[in-house]
Amino acid sequence: MNLKSFIPTALIPPLRACRNYLRAGFAHAPGYRERYQSELDHFSNVEHVHDLPQIAGYWGHKHLRPMLEPFGFTNAIELFRGYIGRVCRETAGENVQVLSVGAGDAATEINIARWLLENEIRNFAFECIDINAEVLNRGMVAARENGVSEYFTFSTFDVNAWRPRHQFMFVLAVQSLHHVQKLEILFDRIKEALHPDGYFMSDDMIGRNGHQRWPEALRLVEHLWADLPDKYKYNHQLKRLEKKFVNWDCSIEGFEGIRSQDILPLLMKHFSFEVFVAFGNIIDPFIDRCFGPNFDPNDEWDRNFIDRVHALDVAELEAGRIKPTHMMAVMRKKPVENPQVHKHLTPEFCFRRP
Numbered sequence: 001m002n003l004k005s006f007i008p009t010a011l012i013p014p015l016r017a018c019r020n021y022l023r024a025g026f027a028h029a030p031g032y033r034e035r036y037q038s039e040l041d042h043f044s045n046v047e048h049v050h051d052l053p054q055i056a057g058y059w060g061h062k063h064l065r066p067m068l069e070p071f072g073f074t075n076a077i078e079l080f081r082g083y084i085g086r087v088c089r090e091t092a093g094e095n096v097q098v099l100s101v102g103a104g105d106a107a108t109e110i111n112i113a114r115w116l117l118e119n120e121i122r123n124f125a126f127e128c129i130d131i132n133a134e135v136l137n138r139g140m141v142a143a144r145e146n147g148v149s150e151y152f153t154f155s156t157f158d159v160n161a162w163r164p165r166h167q168f169m170f171v172l173a174v175q176s177l178h179h180v181q182k183l184e185i186l187f188d189r190i191k192e193a194l195h196p197d198g199y200f201m202s203d204d205m206i207g208r209n210g211h212q213r214w215p216e217a218l219r220l221v222e223h224l225w226a227d228l229p230d231k232y233k234y235n236h237q238l239k240r241l242e243k244k245f246v247n248w249d250c251s252i253e254g255f256e257g258i259r260s261q262d263i264l265p266l267l268m269k270h271f272s273f274e275v276f277v278a279f280g281n282i283i284d285p286f287i288d289r290c291f292g293p294n295f296d297p298n299d300e301w302d303r304n305f306i307d308r309v310h311a312l313d314v315a316e317l318e319a320g321r322i323k324p325t326h327m328m329a330v331m332r333k334k335p336v337e338n339p340q341v342h343k344h345l346t347p348e349f350c351f352r353r354p
Contacts, residue, residue, distance in 0.1 A: 052287070052288070052289065052292065053287065053288070053289065053292030053293045053295070054292075054296075054297050055286070055287050055292050055293075055295035055296070055297050055302065055306060056287040056288070056292055057297070058297035058303065058306065059283065059287050059306055059310065060075075062307075063307075063310045064279060067277070067279060067342060068277060068328075071275065071277060071340060071342075076108075076174070076203035076328050077108055077111055077112065079201065079203075079275070079328055079330070080108070080112055080172060080174075080201055081112050081115050081116070083170070083199055083201060083330065084096065084098060084112060084116065084124065084170055085115075085116060085119060085121055087169060087170070087199075088116065088121045088123050088124055089121065091123070091169075092123060093123075094123060095123050095124065095125055096123055096124045096125070096169050096170070097124075097125055097127070097166070097167075097168040097169055097170070098124060098125065098126045098127070098168060098169070098170040098171075098172065099126075099127050099129070099164070099168040099170070099171045099172070099193055100126060100127070100128045100129070100171075100172040100173075100174065101129060101171060101172065101173050101176055101186070101190065102129075102130055102131075102173060102174070102175075102176025102177070102179060102180070103128035103129060103130050103136070103139060103154075103172075103174070103176075104130055104132070104135050104136075104139065104176070105135050105136075105138040105139045105142060106126070106128045106136075106139030106142065106143060106152070106154070107139075107142070108172075108174045109126050109128055109139075109152070109172070109174075110139070110142055110143055110146050110148055110152075112126075113126060113143075113146075113148040113151050113152070114146055114148060117148065124151060125151055125152075125153075126151055126152045126153070127152075127153050127154075127155070127168070128152060128153070128154045128155075129154075129155055129156070129157040129162070130154075130156065130157070130176075131156060131157065131158065132156070133156050136154045136155075136156065137154075139152075139154055140152070140154050159180060159182055159185055159186050159189070160182065160185065162189060163189065163192070164189060164192055164193035167193060167194065167195045167198070168193050168194060168195060168198060169195050169197070169198045169199070170198060170199050170200075170201065171190050171193055171194055171198070171199075171200045171201070172201055172202070173190075173200070173201075173202040173203075173204060174202070174203050174204075175203060175204055175205070176204070177202060177204045177205075177263050178204055178205040178206075178211075178256070178257050178258070178259070178260045178263065179254075179255040179256065179258065180255070180258070180259065181255060181258050181259060183259055183262055183263065183266050184266065187266055187267070187270045187271075188270075190270075191270055191271070191333060194333055196333060196334065197334075198332075198333070199274070199330055199331070199332060200271055200330075200331040200332070200333075201329065201330050201331070202267075202327070202328070202329050202331070203326075203327075203328050203329075204263060204326075204327060205257060205260050205263070205325060205326060206260060206261070206263050206264045206278070206324065206325060206326065206327050206350070207257075207260050207261065207281065207284075207323075207324070207325030207326075208257075208260065208261050208325075208352075209249070209251055209257055209258065209259060209260050209261050209262075210248070210249035210250045210251035210252070210256070210257045210258070210260075211248075211250045211251075211256065211257040211260065211284070211325075212247050212248070212249055212250075212257075213247055213281075213282070213285075214322070214323070214352060216321060216322055217281050217282050217316075217322045218245075218247055220282045220312065220316065220322070221245055221282050221285060222244075222245050224282070224286075224309060224312075225244070225245040227305075228305075230243060231294060232291065232294040232295065233245075233291070233294070234291070234294055235290045235291060236289065236290055236291070236293050236294075237289055237290045238290070245285070248290075260325075261352070261354060264327065264347060264350065264351050265351055267329070267331065267347070268347050268348070268351070271331035271332060271333065272331060272332050272333075272334065272335050272336040272339070273329055273330070273331055273332075273336060273339045273341075273347055274330045274331065274332055274336045274339055274340065275328070275329060275330040275339065275340045275341075276327065276328075276329050276330075276339060276340070276341050276342075276345075276346065276347050277327065277328045277329070277341070277342045277345075278324035278326065278327045278342065278345050278347075278350045279317070279324050279326050279327075279342070280313065280324055280325050280326040281313055281316070281317060281322050281323065281324055281325045282309060282312065282313050282316070282322065283306070283309050283310055283313045284325055286305075286306060286309055287306065317345070318343065318344070318345070320349065323350055323351070323352035324345065324350050327350075
């Protein structure tokens, strides 16, 4: 029997919402172990975890680079190189210890090590830790192939049981914090691991959990989506056409963006910022791995569209109507008097209360 025909029209929407809520409540949600295994499986099958679509390179070079240049770097790796190199030179008689949390295949760390050696700096050592032994093994192979293996150690860790063996002048977290569920424990351990005069440096995501858009940003993305031809709406990650933008929660199965929105407030609680550069929000879906491959940086219409989205992004961010989803930061255990920030986008300004 079709019960819908007996239900007053006005009651259908609230009843449908109630049905969906109950379905979601009774649906099987993956537990910690299932998410953990999903995370391992995903990154074990991704050869180059930091690869992004070409359109992201166009946006980064044209729009992000000019924002970073006044700080003395043009990307996160240059930021990390500069700090580590300076401290190594200032303490030439000591070995500068660098801990990388969630190092994965250690591509960033190997890049830094090669740069240090090219600049005649040899008093450093990297300890790379990650939950995924298979991906760490790739890092070991890459370090050997790049001639830097003597400067590296690799080990798996579980944030629940891990305790640092000694203190480090630098702790790095490169696109790893947004994969951590127990951030409070991790930040306590990092603070314990960090030398009193040391630096905690990170390049990470600070937007809504699961890399979703908050409602105020979602409205803008949906408006932009309406202007796009269907050829730009194919989701390369989920292998589907999304004629209507889907505010997808990436944390459903694994740890992708599991607690992104908690990263910034917890960092503010645990550390002081020396450098804080925050950026991006509504630009993300158009340059990420899902839809970014649909845009061609050699196509004028595509470039103009990305430029238009970026301009809107900046205007809304600076007005405080939306909050940034990315940060590059240098933090200390001790107070910092004059932190470097982009314009008025301080950590406090950029924090979006749920």
